[in-house]
Amino acid sequence: MRLRLFLTISLALGFSSIAGDWPQFRGPSSTGVAVDATIPRKPKIDWSVSLPGRGLASPIVVDGKVFVTCSSGPKQERLHVICFKFADGSKVWERQLRATGRTMSHPKTSIASSTPCSDGSRIFALWSCNDLAAFDMEGNLLWLRGLTVDYPNVSNSLGMASSPIVIGETVVVTVENDSESYALGVDVNTGRNLWKLDRPKAANWTSPVPWSAGANSPGVALLQSSKGLLAVDAISGSRLWEYTEGASSSSSSVVAGDAVYVPSNGVTALALQANNPAPAQLWRSKQVNPATISPLVLNGRLFSINAAGVLTAAETKSGDVAWKLRLTGPFSGSPVGAGSGLLAVNEKGLVQVIDVSAPQGAILASLQLPLKADTKELILCTPALAGDHALVRTDSTLWRLGNEPGR
Amino acid sequence: MRAILPILFALSLANLHGSVAESIQALTAVAGEGSGNEKAGAAWREVVKAGPQVLPALLAAAGKGGPVADNWVRLACDAVIDSALRSKQALPLAEVEGYLIDTRQPASGRQLAFDILQRADRAKADAIEPSLIHDPVQELRRGAVQRLIDATKGKESAAAKTGYLAALEAARDEDQTKFIQGELKKLGVPVDLPRHFGFLMKWQVIGPFDNTGRNGFATAFPPEKEIQRDATYVGKNGPVQWQAFESTDDYGKLDFNKPLGMQKEVTGYAVTTFDAPEERDAELRLGCKNAWKVWLNGEFLFGRDEYHRGQQMDQYKLKCRLRKGPNTVLVKCCQNEQKEEWTVEWEFQLRVCDSAGTAILAGNTAAK
Numbered sequence: 001m002r003l004r005l006f007l008t009i010s011l012a013l014g015f016s017s018i019a020g021d022w023p024q025f026r027g028p029s030s031t032g033v034a035v036d037a038t039i040p041r042k043p044k045i046d047w048s049v050s051l052p053g054r055g056l057a058s059p060i061v062v063d064g065k066v067f068v069t070c071s072s073g074p075k076q077e078r079l080h081v082i083c084f085k086f087a088d089g090s091k092v093w094e095r096q097l098r099a100t101g102r103t104m105s106h107p108k109t110s111i112a113s114s115t116p117c118s119d120g121s122r123i124f125a126l127w128s129c130n131d132l133a134a135f136d137m138e139g140n141l142l143w144l145r146g147l148t149v150d151y152p153n154v155s156n157s158l159g160m161a162s163s164p165i166v167i168g169e170t171v172v173v174t175v176e177n178d179s180e181s182y183a184l185g186v187d188v189n190t191g192r193n194l195w196k197l198d199r200p201k202a203a204n205w206t207s208p209v210p211w212s213a214g215a216n217s218p219g220v221a222l223l224q225s226s227k228g229l230l231a232v233d234a235i236s237g238s239r240l241w242e243y244t245e246g247a248s249s250s251s252s253s254v255v256a257g258d259a260v261y262v263p264s265n266g267v268t269a270l271a272l273q274a275n276n277p278a279p280a281q282l283w284r285s286k287q288v289n290p291a292t293i294s295p296l297v298l299n300g301r302l303f304s305i306n307a308a309g310v311l312t313a314a315e316t317k318s319g320d321v322a323w324k325l326r327l328t329g330p331f332s333g334s335p336v337g338a339g340s341g342l343l344a345v346n347e348k349g350l351v352q353v354i355d356v357s358a359p360q361g362a363i364l365a366s367l368q369l370p371l372k373a374d375t376k377e378l379i380l381c382t383p384a385l386a387g388d389h390a391l392v393r394t395d396s397t398l399w400r401l402g403n404e405p406g407r
Numbered sequence: 408m409r410a411i412l413p414i415l416f417a418l419s420l421a422n423l424h425g426s427v428a429e430s431i432q433a434l435t436a437v438a439g440e441g442s443g444n445e446k447a448g449a450a451w452r453e454v455v456k457a458g459p460q461v462l463p464a465l466l467a468a469a470g471k472g473g474p475v476a477d478n479w480v481r482l483a484c485d486a487v488i489d490s491a492l493r494s495k496q497a498l499p500l501a502e503v504e505g506y507l508i509d510t511r512q513p514a515s516g517r518q519l520a521f522d523i524l525q526r527a528d529r530a531k532a533d534a535i536e537p538s539l540i541h542d543p544v545q546e547l548r549r550g551a552v553q554r555l556i557d558a559t560k561g562k563e564s565a566a567a568k569t570g571y572l573a574a575l576e577a578a579r580d581e582d583q584t585k586f587i588q589g590e591l592k593k594l595g596v597p598v599d600l601p602r603h604f605g606f607l608m609k610w611q612v613i614g615p616f617d618n619t620g621r622n623g624f625a626t627a628f629p630p631e632k633e634i635q636r637d638a639t640y641v642g643k644n645g646p647v648q649w650q651a652f653e654s655t656d657d658y659g660k661l662d663f664n665k666p667l668g669m670q671k672e673v674t675g676y677a678v679t680t681f682d683a684p685e686e687r688d689a690e691l692r693l694g695c696k697n698a699w700k701v702w703l704n705g706e707f708l709f710g711r712d713e714y715h716r717g718q719q720m721d722q723y724k725l726k727c728r729l730r731k732g733p734n735t736v737l738v739k740c741c742q743n744e745q746k747e748e749w750t751v752e753w754e755f756q757l758r759v760c761d762s763a764g765t766a767i768l769a770g771n772t773a774a775k
Contacts, residue, residue, distance in 0.1 A: 074549060074580065095485055098518075100474040104719055131478070139489075141451050141482045143444040146475040150440050152709070157696070157716035178713040190448075192441035203716065 022061040022384040022391075024117035025163035030209045031254050032296035032336045037385040039341030042404040043351050043367045046389065047089040052080050054395040055112030056332070056380035057163070061086055062118045063137065066384075066391060068398055069125050071111035076103045079111065081125050083139060086386065089400060093139035101129035101148025105159030109380070110395065115163040115207075117171070119188060124171050128160040132173060134191060143191030147173070153180035161205040167219035167234035170194055174223060176204035183208070183223050185237045195237025200225045206252040210234075211260065213274035222260060224253050229262050229270075241278040243270060251290040251304075251334075256297035256316065263290045267302065269319060285319035288312050294334040294382075296342075298356060303342060305331050311344070311354065313361060325361040327352055332380040336390070343385070345369075345392050347378040351401065372396055427457045431464055434479040435472035447479055455486045462487060463502045466520055470513025477515040484519060488526055498527050507535065514544045514762065521547060540577045545763045552578045556586065568594050575603070579764035581720045604720075605758040605766025606659025607679050607736065611636060612652045614667050614675030617643040618741045623674035624698045624712045630676040631702075634735060643673055652677070658694075658720060659756040663740060669751065670742065677738045681759060682770040683729040689767055691725040691736065694718045695755035698741040703727050704734055714743040715750045721764070729759075729767070 026032040053072030060067050064087065070080040077099045083092040103111050105128055116125040122142060123135045130147035148154050156177040164173045171186040181199035186192070206224040211231070213220075219234040226249045231240040247253070248263035255261075255272065259282060262268045266286035270279035288295070288304050289312075295304035301322060302314045309329025313322045328350050335344040340357035341364070349369035355362045369392070371377050377394045384391040390401045433450035437443035454461055462484060469480050491498055500523075506512055507520035521539075524532040540551035552574055559570030571587050575598065578584045588598040601608055616628040629640045636649045652666045663675040683689075691701060691708065696718035700710030708725040742753040759767045 074546075074582070077546075093489065095482055096522075097478040097482055098474070098515075100478065102722070104717060104722055106717065133478075133482075139486065140455070141479070141486075142448050143441065144437070144447075144475055144478055144482075145441055145444075146473075146478075149473060149475055153711055157713060157718070157722065178716065179711050186441075189445075190441060191444040201712075 020061070020387050021063065021118075021120070022386050023120065024060060024165050025058055025115035025207050026252070026254075026294060026296070026334065026382060027336065027385065029255065030165055030207065030252070031256060032294065032334060032382070033298055034336070034338045034385040037338040038388045039338050039343050039353055039385070040388060040390060040401050040403040041341065041353060042365045043353060043390070043401045044404045045367075045369070046400040046402040048397050048399045049084060049089040049091070051082070051393065051396055051398055052094070053078065053112065054110035055393065056109060057112045058115040058333075058381045059384045059391040059393055059398060060116055060118060061384055061386040061391065062120060062123070065092060065137065066398070066400075067116055067118070067123050068393060069112040069114075069116055069127065071099075071103070071127060076105070076111040079127050079129070079131060081116070081123065081133065081135060083137075084398065086400070089398070095135060095139055095141070097131065097133060097144075099127065099129035100131055100146035102155045102157075103129050104157050108378070109159045109161065111159070113159055113161040115382075117164050117166050119166045122188060124164055124166065124188070126164050126173060128156075130154055130160065130175055132164070132171075132186070132191070134188070145186070145191050147175055147184075151175070151180055151182060154182065155179075156203055158203065163207040165208050165210055165221070167210050167221055170219075170234045172208045172221040172234060174199065174204065174206075174208055176200065176202070176225060178203055183221075183232070183237075185221075185234060194235065197232065197237055197239075199223070200227045202226045203249060205250045206248065209253050209255055209260070211255045211272060213272070217274060222253060222255070224262070225249065228264065229253060229260070243279065248290065248292075250292040252294040254295050254297055259316065261295055261297065261302055261316070263295065267295065267304065267314070267319065269316070283319040285314060285321075287321050288314045288319065293331055296335060296337050298337040298342065299340060301356065303335065303337070303356065305329070305335060305344065309346070311335075311342070311361065313356060323360040325354065325363070327354070327363070328366075332378070333382040333392075336383050336385050338385055343383055343390055345379050345383055347380065349379050349394070351390075351392070367401070369399060427453060427461060428464065430454045431461075431468045434483065435468050435476045437472060437476050437479060451479060451483055454483045455490070457487075459487060459491045459496050459498045462499055462523070463506070466503065466506045466512075466516050469516030469519055474515070477519075481519055484523060488523060492527065498523075500524065500528055500531065504531065504535065508538075510543055517544055518546055543761075543763050545579050548577055548763070549580055549583070552580075552583050556583065559590075564594060568596060572596070600657040601659050602768065603766060604659070605760045605768060606654070607681065607757050607759065608654045608659055610652050610654070610661055610677040610679045611649040612661070612663065612666050612675055612677045613640070613647050613649045614663065615643045615647070615670050615673030616675070618672045618674045618743065620672075621698070621712070621714075621741070621743055623672075623741050624700075624710070626674075628674060628676070630678065630737065631739070634678055634737065636678075649678070656756070659758060660754050661756070662752075662754040663742070664751070664753050670753075671746070672742065672744050673753070674739065674741045675753065677740070677755075679736050681729070681734045681736055683731055683734055683767070684770050686731040687729055687767075688761070689727055689729045690760055690762060691727055691757060692721040692723065692760060692764075693725065693738075693755060693757050694720050694722040695740065696752055697755070698743070699755060700739040701725060701757070702735075702737040704730060710739070712741070715745060715752070718752070720756060
């Protein structure tokens, strides 16, 4: 039933990804959860491949292929999109373009910071320099945009990181910073603007989140910023409602059922309703503090990891904390979940599998990934889930993780 | 080779099927906000289908549009080479090499040509790279400079000095120059970094004007209306006047906190006269972590109201045209209300150079 509901809503939102796909940042509905995947209960490395450049963009999985973006060169001015076979990691194609916008960033992050997204037949890749490129699955270029060429003050000297999403025929892109901030609805077919909204002039690294009231309802993009949350119609860009009590500029909201959980004053749960009236507050809890990590909802509970690496499970109905579990941090990437399992990978490459059905939560297994010591590389990305596998990357390597035999 | 290259490229274009030539034009015709994308998308496939023979014509198209158009061209080359390497088709590498060594060709095309050589014939690219050490394209120099640095490492004192001085003369990137300077320092050779990079060191500054609520950025205080160096204006805390200030920083940082005091929610201006030996194209390259605006001879070049997100040399490249003789450079620099330790800086660094990052020295610049 749950799967059917998910598929219905996915189709309503225009997702054409097939089961097993992880087509954008935090998965099919940007929830961090894959209803048709399984967390590896005792993870092992299936395969690894070298990457040609830096990046903290998550890998995405579409139709048996894995897509990763990177940046390389002395000033990270070379932008890569690489397609690998999901089955064995062999490279299918690679394309390289050059940054047309500024490539300055904080040394910890990089220009390949935004996770690409896909509608099932196209890949839309965005980098911190605000180059946006669309390719078909075979690597043919469909269209290009240079958003800093179009809007010269769109940039952030620390780096941008918002990941685009696809809703129907619209790629929703937020390029928000202190100087010139926009949200754009870009036509998937042409790369032209369907709409362009002025956004608060403030640095913002959160990603838009899709929502729809139901199968026949129009797709809505929830745009988060330090001011709060704005709901816009994905086709027209018209403003539907706004929550104005502030929100995180790094941890993104998550939609589950009829509510959106906003990293605002801790976490604030808002009821989402059809016909787009302003949402009512369901609860607010400062005990759930996602810091820079995006929360997710699994089996009726909201999970978030705070700055100290503590995983908190809170009831979605009330915000009451059910349990807390200390993980080994620090974390930059957000956890992902499936079934009763969560997968969290800390900066040092420790993969931690958590059973959230245990009364107080329990770490089931862990796996240390062999990060390169000479470059002190870190895992900053949010993992991707597909089938019985997870994918993570560093500045140098992409790994596919699977299950130890017999587990 | 140089003389016949344009003819070769013209022939390349003429030999192409007319529709492919039109398709290439569609790639370079893309404009702002995705204009031309539909045509270019279809054209891209046609161009790629034409195979390796299209490469010279694609190179000839580089630089004909803007940077986004150059990416259309680059990605077409990428796909053509992929396909050719897979099917073991010959590539017109002699023509690509001819294009690369012709310094009259646009920077984007020559970078692309070098990338093609690196992919298709690494040995050839390696053989050519050292000859690019004085190339007018900053990025093409870099590899050659690095080769010279690497070859100099570990040499005895006199040879090391010779090697590093030669590398310094060619180096344009901050990281390489900094490394060379460090090695020369160990050898007892001082390096005049401000002169090497072309930083402007001698300024007159005035302020503070108000920037409460970050409103100073949009407010045109008197220095934006007139440059009258003996004038007195009403500042944030009382009368303000221009005063001379010279940076002593190796990287030309002008710290307003020094002449004007450490203040918050304030605006400062700095003005200098740059005596250009000739009328020419140039770049004013700025690094600044405060909100800023820059004018040249009264013409506004660019501005940005971002605070304390980071600063680096050559953070912003402002293309301009210098007049022969005196040129007035005016910089506005706003400090905001933040109180954190990392928000103390109220400064900028600005240099005058060409597109390769080579310093353009004022007629009256003296060496240290």
